[in-house]
Amino acid sequence: MLSKHFRLLLLVGIAAFGLKSPAQLASANDWPSWRGPHRNGIAVDETGLQSEWTEDGPKLKWQIDGIGRGYSSIAISDGRIFTMGSRKDGCELIALELDGGRELWATPVKGGNPNCTPTVDGGLVYALGREGHLVAADVVTGKIAWQKDFPKDFGGRMMSGWGYSESPLVDGDRLVCTPGAKDAVVVALNKKTGETIWTSVMPDDIGGRGKDGAGYSSIVISHAADVKQYVQLTGRGVISMDAENGKQLWSYNRIANGTANIPTPLVKGDFVFCSTGYGTGAALLQIRKEGNQLVADEKYFLDAKDMQNHHGGMIVYGDHIYCGHGHNNGFPLCINFSTGKEVWSGGRGPGSGSAAILLADGNLYFRYEDGTMALIEATPEEYRLKSSFKLATKNGKSWPHPVIVDGLLYARDQNALLCYDVRK
Numbered sequence: 170m171l172s173k174h175f176r177l178l179l180l181v182g183i184a185a186f187g188l189k190s191p192a193q194l195a196s197a198n199d200w201p202s203w204r205g206p207h208r209n210g211i212a213v214d215e216t217g218l219q220s221e222w223t224e225d226g227p228k229l230k231w232q233i234d235g236i237g238r239g240y241s242s243i244a245i246s247d248g249r250i251f252t253m254g255s256r257k258d259g260c261e262l263i264a265l266e267l268d269g270g271r272e273l274w275a276t277p278v279k280g281g282n283p284n285c286t287p288t289v290d291g292g293l294v295y296a297l298g299r300e301g302h303l304v305a306a307d308v309v310t311g312k313i314a315w316q317k318d319f320p321k322d323f324g325g326r327m328m329s330g331w332g333y334s335e336s337p338l339v340d341g342d343r344l345v346c347t348p349g350a351k352d353a354v355v356v357a358l359n360k361k362t363g364e365t366i367w368t369s370v371m372p373d374d375i376g377g378r379g380k381d382g383a384g385y386s387s388i389v390i391s392h393a394a395d396v397k398q399y400v401q402l403t404g405r406g407v408i409s410m411d412a413e414n415g416k417q418l419w420s421y422n423r424i425a426n427g428t429a430n431i432p433t434p435l436v437k438g439d440f441v442f443c444s445t446g447y448g449t450g451a452a453l454l455q456i457r458k459e460g461n462q463l464v465a466d467e468k469y470f471l472d473a474k475d476m477q478n479h480h481g482g483m484i485v486y487g488d489h490i491y492c493g494h495g496h497n498n499g500f501p502l503c504i505n506f507s508t509g510k511e512v513w514s515g516g517r518g519p520g521s522g523s524a525a526i527l528l529a530d531g532n533l534y535f536r537y538e539d540g541t542m543a544l545i546e547a548t549p550e551e552y553r554l555k556s557s558f559k560l561a562t563k564n565g566k567s568w569p570h571p572v573i574v575d576g577l578l579y580a581r582d583q584n585a586l587l588c589y590d591v592r593k
Contacts, residue, residue, distance in 0.1 A: 200245040200574050202288040203336030203387045204433065210484045212529035212573045219591050220532065222544065226558025227589045230577065233270035234585050236263055239283040242569040243579055243586070246289035249273065249308060252581060253283035253296055262287060262296040262306060270586055274311035278304050284334035284385070286570075288344075290360065295344060299332025301325050303346065305363065315363035323348035323356060323368070328382035328404025329429055338388040338399070340412065345399055349383025355401060355410055369415035372408065376422025380404045384430035385480070391436040393456035394463055400441055402430050407443050407454070409463070419465040424452050431480040435490065437506065441465070446479035446496040453509060469509040476504060476511075481525040482570060484533070489549045491533055492526065499524020499537055503549055512549045519543045519557040525570040536560075536580065540567045561587055 204210045219227060237254025244251045250265040260283050261275040280298025287296045293305045293314055301319030306312060319325030319333065325348030327333060337346040344360040353368040371381075386402035390412070397412040406425035409418040424430070426447040435442040444451035451471040457464055471477075473496070481499055483492040488506050493499030494514070499522060501515030518524070522538025528547055532555065535543040540563040546553040560567065564583035572579040576592035 203286040208389050215529040218530040222556035227591045230588045230590045240568050241283045242286040244287045244289050245574050251287040255282045276306050276311040286336040288337050290339040295337045301333050319348040323353040324350040326382040328380040334385040335387045347383045367415035369410045372417045372420050375405045375420040378422050379425025386433045393439045394458045418463040432478045435485045444478040448473045451476040479523050481523045484528050493524030513552045515552040527571045529573045536571045538566050
């Protein structure tokens with residue numbers, strides 16, 4: 170422990186030489202998990218961003234290489250960046266400095282090229298390997314506090330062969346995640362110790378579409394019908410569990426396909442919107458009480474030709490949904506949330522392949538599979554493409570979701586992490 174006198178001298182020295190303290194290096198707006206603090210893909214506190222770019226794009230502030238292969242995006246908390254990558258010694262959970270990306274530590278996580286975006290909370294960072302190895306590590310040192318093995322500890326399984334991909338959810342004192350077992354499709358764990366709080370049983374009557382096991386989505390919180398619940402897209406479709414005890418509340422099978430159910434559902438009031446690719450489509454569900462039960466009523470279903478989101482994600486903003494439409498495509502699309510009617514379509518857009526999206530300061534950031542980054546105004550009035558540029562690297566399919574924190578745009582590209590300054 171540092172003495173009070175020494176700590177005072179250290180702070181004086183920092184001030185005298187103009188050095189930055191750890192607190193000064195920390196971000197004002199953390200992005201602690203998959204799709205941000207509210208898991209909706211919206212950077213709500215970001216303002217004063219550029220409304221258009223030159224052909225070369227915004228300034229590349231810094232780039233680092235050597236973080237390994239994988240499609241993990243990044244989390245940012247307390248002056249650190251967290252991601253995952255597969256390097257010569259295997260898959261690792263990696264911590265980087267926020268200012269410049271210098272590596273701080275790396276902790277092994279069993280599995281191949283990772284898909285999970287880490288979740289940060291209360292001094293611990295949580296990461297899930299493709300084989301179902303879940304670790305909780307100290308954010309400062311990377312030392313593992315506890316770990317679980319989904320197949321061994323819960324009988325977990327994936328619906329298909331691309332491996333576990335979710336970003337675990339922290340809610341209060343618990344970590345909620347999806348092993349995908351029949352009697353433990355979703356589990357709530359003590360976030361500090363890993364001890365099981367409850368396990369949720371997959372409903373027998375969910376329906377025959379899809380396959381048993383976890384999907385590739387991440388859990389979101391809903392308060393539909395005044396009941397706090399966890400909503401998840403699994404191999405058999407969308408399910409909902411009581412947040413208190415894990416009891417199954419409702420399920421919806423029609424959205425499931427037998428290959429890969431991927432996009433994280435959207436929640437708004439008493440409604441849940443879900444979509445999958447592989448020729449499936451999209452649906453809006455209204456959750457209501459019927460006696461002591463909750464029921465999910467299908468308000469509309471959209472055929473795949475009208476709307477299907479493969480894996481780039483969807484955003485609900487105001488009364489509209491914005492997304493990339495098409496299997497393995499990112500055709501810009503805006504639909505009315507309540508009716509499902511198309512408001513506008515942007516055709517193919519400036520890039521090709523699937524598009525991972527983000528919303529900040531009134532604009533949509535479409536990151537296409539081919540490495541194109543596009544800026545599209547988030548308005549239902551019409552399709553307005555404002556700018557686009559090519560990312561500085563293309564080390565593989567440009568799938569990881571972009572992140573904006575404190576006016577800086579981050580794009581993970583396999584072995585590289587790019588940081589662009591998009592402030593005005």
